[in-house]
Amino acid sequence: MDLLVAVGTTNPTKLNAVKSALQTIFPNQTIIVKGVKVPSGVSDQPLSDLETIEGAVNRAKRALELVPEAAYGIGVEGGIDKVRENYFGFGWTAVVDRQEAVGTGCSARFQVPMKVMKPILEGEEMAVVIDRVSGLVDNRSGAGAMGLMTNGILTRDSCYVHGIYFAFSRWISDTKYWI
Ligand SMILES: O=P(O)(O)OP(=O)(O)OP(=O)(O)OC[C@H]1O[C@@H](n2cnc3c(O)ncnc32)[C@H](O)[C@@H]1O
Numbered sequence: 001m002d003l004l005v006a007v008g009t010t011n012p013t014k015l016n017a018v019k020s021a022l023q024t025i026f027p028n029q030t031i032i033v034k035g036v037k038v039p040s041g042v043s044d045q046p047l048s049d050l051e052t053i054e055g056a057v058n059r060a061k062r063a064l065e066l067v068p069e070a071a072y073g074i075g076v077e078g079g080i081d082k083v084r085e086n087y088f089g090f091g092w093t094a095v096v097d098r099q100e101a102v103g104t105g106c107s108a109r110f111q112v113p114m115k116v117m118k119p120i121l122e123g124e125e126m127a128v129v130i131d132r133v134s135g136l137v138d139n140r141s142g143a144g145a146m147g148l149m150t151n152g153i154l155t156r157d158s159c160y161v162h163g164i165y166f167a168f169s170r171w172i173s174d175t176k177y178w179i
Contacts, residue, residue, distance in 0.1 A: 003029040006067035007074045008038040008059025012141050014076045014091075017157035021164035025172055034070065038062035040077060045125045049092070052079025053104055056094035064096050072097055074167075076160060078140075080112060080126065087112040089126065089145055091160045093167040105166025107159040110149045 003026055007018050015035045022031040039062070042055035055077035064073025073096040080089050088109040095103040112126070119129045127140035134148055144156025170178055 001029050002032055004032040004034065004067070004070050005072045005074055006063035006070035007033055007035045007076070008040075008063035009076060010035045010037050013144060013155075013157045014160065017076065017160035018074055018164060020157065021161045021168075024161075025165065025168055034067050036063050036066045038066065040075075042077070045120060046077060046079035047081070047120075049079065049081045049090075049106075052077050052081075052090070052092045053094065055079070056092040056104065057096070057102060060094040060096040060102070064098075074164070076164070078126070080117075080120065087114075087117045087120075091156070091163055093160065093163040095164075095167045095171075097171070101170060103167045103170045105163040105169065107161075107163040108146075108154070110146055112145070113149075116145075 005018065005022065007015060009015065015033055019031055019033045038059055040055035041058035042051045046052040046055055056075040059075025059077060060073040063075065064070055075094045076091055078091050080087050089112050090109040091107040093105050116129050116133060120126055126145060130139050130145050131137060143152065146159045147155045
């Protein structure tokens with residue numbers, strides 16, 4: 001059986017994360033992931049959990065609207081928030097179904113070095129700063145800052161997969177926890 005989902009992005013690393021997570025969650029279904037360009041409705045570089053979740057939910061809802069045959073809309077949004085004196089980067093995922101139920105989940109978080117954080121606080125996007133410091137091109141579409149900060153042990157998509165699993169928990173865990 002086919003399972004078609006609409007994802008509010010065209011970024012290949014996010015689309016890979018969604019495909020990989022859904023293949024694990026629904027092993028007996030053929031997963032079809034349709035990426036669509038949608039506005040996140042938040043700033044290009046969200047600087048709080050709240051703003052990042054809002055971006056993920058907006059992307060999920062807009063993607064579902066744009067693809068009438070999709071069972072779920074999925075939004076994945078990268079963001080940064082401050083805990084004590086340090087900043088942490090992460091990706092929030094939101095999933096929306098046709099009954100308007102919403103699930104949310106977050107990836108693991110990495111400490112953003114202050115050298116990278118300073119220009120971000122002055123208004124630059126993390127992707128731009130990371131490319132400049134690393135010398136790489138379009139790192140956001142590959143292993144990402146998560147890859148660089150762990151020297152390749154983790155990647156942006158492998159970390160985002162966990163947020164996607166958690167965002168699906170209301171549909172895949174025992175209903176006794178929810179109703
Ligand atoms: O095309 P979209 O879906 O917008 O993909 P994006 O890579 O721009 O991703 P987001 O808007 O969700 O992320 C907000 C910003 O944080 C950047 N970012 C987040 N995680 C990153 C990572 O692991 N490596 C590099 N940049 C990252 C990202 O590229 C943006 O500048």
